[in-house]
Amino acid sequence: MRLLTIRFLLALLVVSGASFRAAGKSPEKLPGRSIETKQLPETIRRFVLRHYSNLSRFNYRWDRRFYYAFNENGGYMLFSADGVLRGFRYYLRQMP
Incomplete structure (x- = not known):
């Protein structure tokens, strides 16, 4: 069950990344607004x-x-409206 869930999340991440590349936009360029976390x-x-x-x-x-x-x-997470995580990407900054 756990292995199936991990595989599903990885497949979903690949598909969501491919859809952003196919659209010609990176997620950082999507319009949005800043709100407080609360x-x-x-x-x-x-x-x-x-x-x-x-x-x-x-x-x-x-x-x-x-x-x-x-x-x-610069990382992002994709959630459905009911709060379920659908995909993510994290950037780690390199030390100079």
Whole structure:
């Protein structure tokens, strides 16, 4: 069950990345607005705060049934409107 879930999430991540490349846009260029984390839906807010402990502001785009949520490091997460994680990408900054 767990292996199936991991495979499903990886496949979903590949598909979501391919759809952004196919559209010719990177997720960072999607229009959006900045809101305070406490304004996010409860299920999304709990997940975000668990993974970004010092995050106080959050950029997002509402697109039909999904939230594209961006952090200040350039990573993003894709949530459905009910708060289920649908995909993600994290950027780690390299030390100079």
